Amino acid sequence: MNTTSVSAGAPAGDSWEDLVTVALLGTERRTPPGCGPGQDAPMVLLDAAAVETLRRRAGVRPTRAATRPERTAPDPRPPLPPAAAHRLTLLLTDRPGTGGGGRRGAAPDLMELLPQWLALANARGFAAPPQALPALLDAARGRTDLRPAALTFAGPRALWLARLNPDWRFALRSIPGGGTALPDPTEPEHIQQLWQEGLFAERVALLTAIRTRQPAAARELLATTWATERAEDRLMFLDSLRSKLGAADEPFLERALADRSRNVRATAAELLSALPESALAARMAARAGSCVAVDRTRGTPTIVVEAPHECDPSMERDGVVPKAPAGRGERSWWLGQLVEATPLATWPRRLGGRTPEDIVALPVADDWQGELHAAWCRAAVRQRDPGWSRALLGAPSAPEAGGPGAVSLAERSKLLATLGSAERAEWVAGFIGTHGLSEAFQLLGVCAVPWAGPLGRAVVDALNIARDAGSYPWSFSGVMGLAERCLDPAEAVRLEALTGVPDEPEHAAPGAGGYWSEAFQRLVTTLRLRATMTRELTPPTPT
Numbered sequence: 001m002n003t004t005s006v007s008a009g010a011p012a013g014d015s016w017e018d019l020v021t022v023a024l025l026g027t028e029r030r031t032p033p034g035c036g037p038g039q040d041a042p043m044v045l046l047d048a049a050a051v052e053t054l055r056r057r058a059g060v061r062p063t064r065a066a067t068r069p070e071r072t073a074p075d076p077r078p079p080l081p082p083a084a085a086h087r088l089t090l091l092l093t094d095r096p097g098t099g100g101g102g103r104r105g106a107a108p109d110l111m112e113l114l115p116q117w118l119a120l121a122n123a124r125g126f127a128a129p130p131q132a133l134p135a136l137l138d139a140a141r142g143r144t145d146l147r148p149a150a151l152t153f154a155g156p157r158a159l160w161l162a163r164l165n166p167d168w169r170f171a172l173r174s175i176p177g178g179g180t181a182l183p184d185p186t187e188p189e190h191i192q193q194l195w196q197e198g199l200f201a202e203r204v205a206l207l208t209a210i211r212t213r214q215p216a217a218a219r220e221l222l223a224t225t226w227a228t229e230r231a232e233d234r235l236m237f238l239d240s241l242r243s244k245l246g247a248a249d250e251p252f253l254e255r256a257l258a259d260r261s262r263n264v265r266a267t268a269a270e271l272l273s274a275l276p277e278s279a280l281a282a283r284m285a286a287r288a289g290s291c292v293a294v295d296r297t298r299g300t301p302t303i304v305v306e307a308p309h310e311c312d313p314s315m316e317r318d319g320v321v322p323k324a325p326a327g328r329g330e331r332s333w334w335l336g337q338l339v340e341a342t343p344l345a346t347w348p349r350r351l352g353g354r355t356p357e358d359i360v361a362l363p364v365a366d367d368w369q370g371e372l373h374a375a376w377c378r379a380a381v382r383q384r385d386p387g388w389s390r391a392l393l394g395a396p397s398a399p400e401a402g403g404p405g406a407v408s409l410a411e412r413s414k415l416l417a418t419l420g421s422a423e424r425a426e427w428v429a430g431f432i433g434t435h436g437l438s439e440a441f442q443l444l445g446v447c448a449v450p451w452a453g454p455l456g457r458a459v460v461d462a463l464n465i466a467r468d469a470g471s472y473p474w475s476f477s478g479v480m481g482l483a484e485r486c487l488d489p490a491e492a493v494r495l496e497a498l499t500g501v502p503d504e505p506e507h508a509a510p511g512a513g514g515y516w517s518e519a520f521q522r523l524v525t526t527l528r529l530r531a532t533m534t535r536e537l538t539p540p541t542p543t
Contacts, residue, residue, distance in 0.1 A: 015052075016052055016056065018033055019032070019033070019045065019048055019049050019052060022045055023045060023049075027041035027042050027045055028041075032044045032045040032048060033048065034048065069160075069163075069164065072156055072157050072160035073156040073157075073160070074156075075127045075155045075156055075157060076127075077125055077126055077127035077155065078125070078126060078127065079126065079127055079129065080121070080126045080127070080128075080129060080537075081536060081537070081539070083536040084121070084126070084533075084536040084537050085129050085132070087117070087532075087533060087536055088117065088121075088128075088129070088132055088136075089132065089135075090110060091110050091111070091113060091114045091117055092114070092132065092135040092136060092139055093110075093135075094109075094110035094111050106518055106521035106522045106525050107522065107525070108484070108522060108525050108526040108529050109481075109484070109526075111139075112481070112484070112485060113485070113526070113529065113530065113533070114139065114146065115145065115146060115149060116449075116485060116530065116533075117533055117537075118146070118149035118150055118152075118153050119149055120533065120534060120537045121153050121537055122149060122152050122153050124537050124538070124539070126153075126537070127153075127155055128153050128154045128155060128157070128158075130157060133154055133157055133158055133161055134161070136150055136153070136154055136158070137150075137154065137158060137161065137162070137165075137167075137168045137171065138167075140154075140170070140171070141167060141168065141170055147170070147171075151171055154171075158171050159171060159172065173201070183206070185210070185213060185214070191206065191210070191221070194206055195207075195221055195224075195225070196225070200233060200236075203237075204236060204237070204240065207221065207222060207237060207240050208240050208243070211240055211241070211243050211244060212243060212244070215243075215244040215246065215248070215249075216248060218240070218241075219241065219248075219249060219252055222237050222240075222241075222252075223252060231259075231260065231261035231263070231264060234256075234259065234261065234264050235261065235263050235264050235267060238256060238264060238267050238268060238271075239267060241253070241271060242271065245271060245274060245275065246275075247275060247277060247278070249271070249275075250272065250275060250278050250279070253268045253271050253272050253278075254268075254272070254279065254280070256268035257269060257272075257280070257317050257318065257319070258317070265317070265319060266319050266321070268319070269318055269319020269341070270319065270341075270382075272319075273319070273340075273341035273342075273382070274382060274383065276343035276345060276383070280318050280319075280341075281341070281342070281343050283314075283318055284318065284338055284341040284342045285342045285343060285346040287308070287315070287338045287342075288335075288338040288339050288341075288342040288346070289342075289346060289350050290306075291305060291306050291307055291308060291335055291338065291339075292304075292305055292339070292347075292350070292351075292372065293350075293351075294351050294352055294362070295365070300363060301352075301362060302362065302363045302364070302365050303351070303359075303362050303363070303364045303365065303368075303372070304364075304365045304366070305335065305364065305365070305366065305368040305371075305372060307331035307332060307334065307335040307368075308331060308334045308335060308338070309331065311330075311334050315334070315338075318341075319337075319341065320334060320337045320338065321333075321337065322334075332368075332371045335371060335372075335375070336371055336374065336375040336378075337375075338375075339372065339375035339376065339379065340375045340378040340379045340382065341379070342379065343383070344356070344376070344379055344380065344383055344385050344388050347359055347376075355391075356387050356388045356390075356391035356392075357390075357391045359391070360373065360376070360391045360392055360394075373392065374411070376388065376392060377392050377411045377414070377415060378411075380392060380415060380418060381414045381415060381417070381418060384418050385418065386418050386419050386420070386423075389415040389416070389418045389419060390419070392415055393412060393415050393416070393427065395430070396427050396428070396429075396430030396431035396433075396434060397430055397431075397433070397434040409439060409442045409443065410442065412442075412443060413442050413443055413445065413446045416428070416443060416446050416447075417446050421447070421448035421452070422452060424446065424447055424448070425447050425448065425451060425452035425454065425455040426452070426454055426455070428440065428443045428444060428447055428455055428458075429452075429454045429455040429457075429458035430458075431443060432455075432458040432459060432462050433458055433461075433462075436462055436465075436466075437459070437462045437463070437466065437476060437479050438475070440462075440479070441478050441479055441482070444459070444479070444482050444486070445482070447486070449485070449486045450486060450487065450488040450489070451486050451487055451488060453488065456487050456488050456491050457491075459479065459483055459487070460483075460487075460491060460494065460495065460498075463476060463479070463480070463483070463498075463520075464498060467498065467502055467516045467520075468502065469505070470504055470505040470512055470513075471512070472512065473512050473515040473516050473519060474515070476519075477519075480519050480522075480523060483523055484522070484523055484526040484527070485526075487523070487527060489527040489528065489530045489531035489534070491527060492524050492527040492528050492531070495520060495523060495524050495527070496524060498516075498520040499517060499520045499521045499524055500517060501513045501514055501516075501517040502516060502517070
């Protein structure tokens with residue numbers, strides 16, 4: 001510091017705000033306080049700032065020492081093997097903004113492999129290295145899809161750190177109850193105290209935990225304060241009854257149909273409709289049955305529909321929303337809600353003992369087929385009925401890609417989710433074999449990982465066909481990304497033959513061959529890396 005210039009022209013009493021103002025405006029536009037003729041204004045400003053900083057620090061009074069934080073709870077899980085710990089460091093380093101997150105050349109996208117690595121580490125029961133927790137929490141802060149697996153892997157130390165750093169407070173919100181220890185089931189007085197006095201997140205966590213172990217006890221606990229809860233809290237508490245939902249919940253849910261909140265009434269009706277033996281399901285079946293019948297007087301038996309002419313108060317009480325969305329007819333809107341809430345077992349009895357396949361194959365008069373089949377799709381998803389889902393999906397090789405009842409890719413995906421993983425993969429493989437990959441991206445997203453052999457082979461075959469045809473490779477970048485994460489690593493051997501640059505047909509997109517070669521190289525490299533990750537996380541077999 002130039003003490004001469006400070007003593008001559010920068011008295012320590014200058015306010016910090018004045019100095020900041022001069023710095024922002026510039027010394028050419030405003031002269032620093034105490035700057036005399038002939039002095040170097042920028043140097044005077046810096047010297048004055050140094051003196052003011054020292055003065056402010058010297059004037060700070062010592063405060064009472066803060067209480068030392070409590071020790072974190074121990075993590076009993078075994079530590080990661082050294083190779084896996086090193087791999088985690090590499091995966092966490094390859095984040096957007098760190099210089100390694102780009103998708104260039106044949107290098108794998110490491111950040112996209114982090115969710116799979118975390119799932120493997122959690123399945124093996126390993127604990128996170130303490131030194132990796134800050135980077136792991138930063139990664140989870142930037143990607144909400146990582147949070148469940150990342151926080152499970154991070155364990156109790158992550159919650160301890162989250163209480164000390166505001167940037168990581170999301171971890172406390174992501175864990176039910178913010179990581180607060182819940183009372184033991186054998187301590188009813190502590191349960192009642194937390195239920196009566198706890199924060200909302202703690203109460204939700206408590207109710208969810210009790211519901212998992214003792215469904216009736218959770219429902220009875222909720223009933224003790226139901227009348228005094230806020231509407232938005234009642235909705236959240238009611239949603240916890242989805243777990244272990246059973247016939248014993250029906251009386252409570254029937255009372256909730258008269259709730260003051262429309263959202264609470266709608267949720268109660270949805271839960272009741274998932275109980276096929278409930279009184280609400282019977283009422284919905286009676287209403288829908290009066291609207292849908294088989295006309296046997298025609299040459300071919302045909303389903304005829306007479307949609308409701310009004311939405312009466314009893315229908316509203318049972319969850320039917322009276323006001324239709326813009327562009328939707330009221331009667332079709334009401335019909336769809338009635339059919340969706342009707343137990344699917346109603347229809348074979350109502351429609352002449354036919355199977356779901358036979359019912360879906362019947363013609364529907366007066367252009368009601370789309371509305372009726374769409375409602376059956378929603379019912380099959382809500383009731384998790386694989387038989388009806390198969391009927392509505394139809395054969396994957398059918399000329400109409402949507403099947404007889406599914407009217408969109410989103411609906412087909414939801415129907416597929418009700419099937420077992422092997423059957424789901426087989427259906428999607430058949431779909432790709434007939435219709436290619438252009439419409440399969442959303443369907444692939446509901447298939448179990450790693451993809452079953454037939455599905456993986458169907459995807460690779462379809463990509464190979466697109467490559468040889470000179471198709472625009474950028475159209476398949478999404479499927480390629482999925483394949484990197486979902487293909488069985490054993491497919492790398494078969495894919496090796498596709499990594500060369502193919503001969504480009506005359507009509508091929510310029511540069512397509514090079515892109516396909518690069519994309520297949522990246523796919524092979526990624527699959528081999530995934531295999532290595534699995535080996536690194538596999539404990540050695542005792543000899």
